[in-house]
Amino acid sequence: MDTTATTTAKADLWDGGQSPFKVSYGKLMMWIFLLSDAFTFSALLISYGMVRFSSESWPVPEEVFSAIPFTHAYMPLVFVGIMTFILILSSVTMVLAVEAGRRMDRKGVEKWMFWTIIGGVVFLSCQAWEWSHFIHGTGLGGASLSWNEYGPPGFAAFFFFITGFHGTHVFSGVVINYIIYYNTVRGVYDERGHYEMVEKVGLYWHFVDLVWVFVFTFYYLV
Incomplete structure (x- = not known):
């Protein structure tokens, strides 16, 4: 009898429907994606460090x-700090949006997701201006992938690639955030009975923010 019960219990573990690490399948896949993306950004920053030094x-x-x-006015790193x-x-x-979702506060999710989207759009607009200013330079030829009035061409190449790659992630995040915001307004997540999608996109958005902190530190400050 005990042997049968043990065999059944072991079979149940491999029967499917289990939540590994006590998180949903969607969250687990998001963590795996973010881990792989972290390796990519790490490789870029390490490559930048090797070329620089x-x-x-x-x-x-x-x-x-x-x-x-x-x-x-001459204001070193003030704009990128903003x-x-x-x-x-x-x-x-985004944290406030996730918290509102856990309370099933639809209006709260709408409000904070809206401001998260605005923040992303403003950041991208600022980055577009910075790119434009960097490309046109001070009138000595500016910068491109093969030329850089400030020094070695690698400085410009890494700037365009690293900030461009990160900017692509921010743009993707803004688009996804808008989709989540739109679904929230339509009441999709109220019908499902949970706001887990807000948590998933929140993980992605926090990752994008964290990556920028490293880019800001290693490229602009060090």
């Missing part, structure tokens, strides 16, 4: 990124 000369970020819109603050603030609004 193997070069005899390298541009000083404070001198390159010293401009700010609508003024000619961009970073906006993105971190959007992560806070």
Whole structure:
């Protein structure tokens, strides 16, 4: 009798329908995706570090990124600091959206998802301006993938690739956030009885914010 019960219990473990690590299948897949993406960003930043410290000369970020819109004042890293603050603030609004979802507060989710989307759009707009200013430069030829008025071409190449790759993630996040926001307004998640999709997209958005902190630290500050 005991042998039969033990065999049945073991069979149930492999019968399907189990939630590994006590999270849903969707959340687990999101974590796996984020882990793989983390390896990609890590490889990019490590490559940047190797090229930078193997070069005899390298541009000083404070001198390159010293401009700010609508003024000619010299403000090193102020604009990119504002961009970073906006993105971190959007992560806070995402936390509030997730918390509202757990309380089944539809209006709260709508409000905080809306502000998260706004934060993402503002960040992308700021990044577009920064790219434009970097490309046109100070009138000495600007910067491209093969030319950089500030120094070694690798500086510009890594700037475009790393910030562009991250910007693509932010853009994707904004699109996904809008889809979740639209579904929330339609009451899709109220019908399902949970707001787990908000939590899933929240994981992605926090990851994008965290990656930017590393990009900001290693590319702009170090």
